[in-house]
Amino acid sequence: MTAILQTQKLRVEYRSREMRQGIKVALLGLDLEVRAGEVFGFLGPNGAGKTTTMNVLLGFVPPTSGAASLFGIDVRQPIARQRIGYLPELTYYYKFLTAEELLRFYAKIFGLARGETDKRIAELLKLVELEHAAKRPIKSYSKGMQQRVGLAQALINNPDLLILDEPTSGLDPLGRMKVREIIQRLKHDGKTVFFSSHELGEVETVCDRVAIIHQGELKAIGGVHEITGKHASLEKAFLEIIGFNSSTAP
Amino acid sequence: MKNIFAVAGVVIKELYRRKDFYVLFIITVLICLVMASVNIFNDPKIARYLKEICLLLVWISSLVIAITTTARQIPAERENRTLLPLLAKPLTRPQLIFGKFFGCWFACGLALLCFYIFFGALAAAREHQWPLLDYFQAAVMHWFMLGIVVAMTLLGSLVFAAPSSNSTICFVIIGGILFVGRHLDQVATSMHEPLRAIVNALYFTIPHLEFYDLRDLIIHNWPLIEWKYIVLALLYATAYIFAFLLGACLVFRRKPVN
Ligand SMILES: Nc1ncnc2c1ncn2[C@@H]1O[C@H](COP(=O)(O)OP(=O)(O)O)[C@@H](O)[C@H]1O
Numbered sequence: 001m002t003a004i005l006q007t008q009k010l011r012v013e014y015r016s017r018e019m020r021q022g023i024k025v026a027l028l029g030l031d032l033e034v035r036a037g038e039v040f041g042f043l044g045p046n047g048a049g050k051t052t053t054m055n056v057l058l059g060f061v062p063p064t065s066g067a068a069s070l071f072g073i074d075v076r077q078p079i080a081r082q083r084i085g086y087l088p089e090l091t092y093y094y095k096f097l098t099a100e101e102l103l104r105f106y107a108k109i110f111g112l113a114r115g116e117t118d119k120r121i122a123e124l125l126k127l128v129e130l131e132h133a134a135k136r137p138i139k140s141y142s143k144g145m146q147q148r149v150g151l152a153q154a155l156i157n158n159p160d161l162l163i164l165d166e167p168t169s170g171l172d173p174l175g176r177m178k179v180r181e182i183i184q185r186l187k188h189d190g191k192t193v194f195f196s197s198h199e200l201g202e203v204e205t206v207c208d209r210v211a212i213i214h215q216g217e218l219k220a221i222g223g224v225h226e227i228t229g230k231h232a233s234l235e236k237a238f239l240e241i242i243g244f245n246s247s248t249a250p
Numbered sequence: 251m252k253n254i255f256a257v258a259g260v261v262i263k264e265l266y267r268r269k270d271f272y273v274l275f276i277i278t279v280l281i282c283l284v285m286a287s288v289n290i291f292n293d294p295k296i297a298r299y300l301k302e303i304c305l306l307l308v309w310i311s312s313l314v315i316a317i318t319t320t321a322r323q324i325p326a327e328r329e330n331r332t333l334l335p336l337l338a339k340p341l342t343r344p345q346l347i348f349g350k351f352f353g354c355w356f357a358c359g360l361a362l363l364c365f366y367i368f369f370g371a372l373a374a375a376r377e378h379q380w381p382l383l384d385y386f387q388a389a390v391m392h393w394f395m396l397g398i399v400v401a402m403t404l405l406g407s408l409v410f411a412a413p414s415s416n417s418t419i420c421f422v423i424i425g426g427i428l429f430v431g432r433h434l435d436q437v438a439t440s441m442h443e444p445l446r447a448i449v450n451a452l453y454f455t456i457p458h459l460e461f462y463d464l465r466d467l468i469i470h471n472w473p474l475i476e477w478k479y480i481v482l483a484l485l486y487a488t489a490y491i492f493a494f495l496l497g498a499c500l501v502f503r504r505k506p507v508n
């Protein structure tokens with residue numbers, strides 16, 4: 001299988017606002033490889049560097065050193081992002097637009113033809129179950145509906161690779177299940193999905209492979225069963241790997 | 251170009267779906283109507299005076315609309331994090347800047363159209379004449395002046411983080427240019443050397459927004475201005491608009507988005 005998403009010795013330093021702290025190293029030499037057609041879970045506690053990795057892949061933050069590529073094209077070239085879909089964490093879409101108008105706007109940016117746009121929007125609204133609310137302004141949506149609008153916008157260009165930053169965070173169990181179902185549908189359609197999470201239960205059910213990072217370093221990478229290994233669950237393995245010893249915890 | 255107009259379309263939709271523009275428009279209309287009805291003596295001097303006040307209100311309202319709508323555009327994209335999905339798509343940063351500019355500028359144009367049609371109707375009801383070309387000259391010049399204001403505010407919104415401080419700074423600068431801009435060269439002659447050069451340089455670099463103020467044309471029903479001067483003024487405005495937008499693109503290019 002070919003690598004669709006790759007990082008090599010990726011290092012990112014943020015220059016702190018408070019100069020006393022100097023620089024903050026968010027990633028130190030991350031090597032990652034995501035293959036075509038797999039659902040890849042990117043795990044780590046808060047502040048581990050998951051969002052930073054995605055920001056580099058999307059060209060929002062330049063790497064201090066190292067390289068990252070999508071489809072074999074360096075991420076510094078905008079063309080690398082032609083075939084991806086991206087769902088940021090905690091985004092509030094234009095509140096005054098309806099879901100349909102929002103999707104139409106993004107479709108225009110991808111240069112989709114009118115007929116194709118109409119077809120695509122109808123398909124996506126059905127996929128994320130928002131047909132009934134398509135003509136309502138987004139400000140009237142619940143959190144789960146907003147997140148599903150986000151998923152729909154990430155899919156507008158029928159991308160081959162999806163980069164989803166904590167797609168289920170802040171959702172109730174039903175909302176989470178729906179997002180999980182959508183990810184499984186995408187896998188079924190042959191898409192590659194790269195998503196970050198710290199909800200280990202769901203990762204266990206949908207992912208083919210996972211990587212665990214902690215404090216900007218890769219701690220483990222491999223199949224779900226490989227990583228769970230001798231532990232009772234992925235959660236136990238995760239806690240062990242990030243160095244949290246449950247027997248000494250209060 | 252398609253991307254630019256897609257972004258501009260969203261800005262215009264936002265403006266007409268928000269309430270604040272309507273509030274400002276209705277307040278202006280009400281004040282003008284009240285003043286028009288006060289004119290009981292039918293004295294031409296008073297009529298002229300009233301036109302003056304109405305136009306001043308229209309000017310102030312248009313500046314408020316231009317600055318406040320523009321100042322919040324990019325900060326709101328950052329705060330709601332809509333900048334991220336947007337820039338992850340094949341949209342370049344300069345396209346975003348130009349899209350925001352055209353959106354705000356066209357929105358201002360729509361607002362101006364409403365104001366001038368209303369004012370024209372009010373004046374026609376009293377004076378029974380429609381100096382259409384005068385209105386056209388005044389409105390087009392006014393609109394291009396707002397173009398400079400919008401471009402300047404857009405640049406400001408990238409330099410100063412908070413939209414409120416940016417709005418205040420833009421109001422002060424634009425007010426300053428409108429009131430004292432034309433006198434700076436005379437001020438300079440009364441000064442001593444280093445200061446004099448600085449004030450003179452300032453006089454030649456600031457955009458002279460006061461050129462675009464053709465209110466007197468409408469108030470006194472003066473003959474039209476020669477079109478070649480109008481064209482020159484519009485070119486001068488276009489140059490400043492481009493300079494400010496170029497500055498905005500340069501500032502934005504270096505900004506990390508997260
Ligand atoms: N803009 C920034 N400036 C300074 N430090 C940052 C910035 N963004 C993130 N960080 C720091 O980088 C580290 C990784 O953050 P992030 O990638 O957001 O983690 P995660 O998404 O895994 O929760 C954190 O310690 C965070 O405080």
Ligand SMILES: [Mg+2]
Pocket residue numbers: 050051052089
């Ligand atoms: Mg994060």
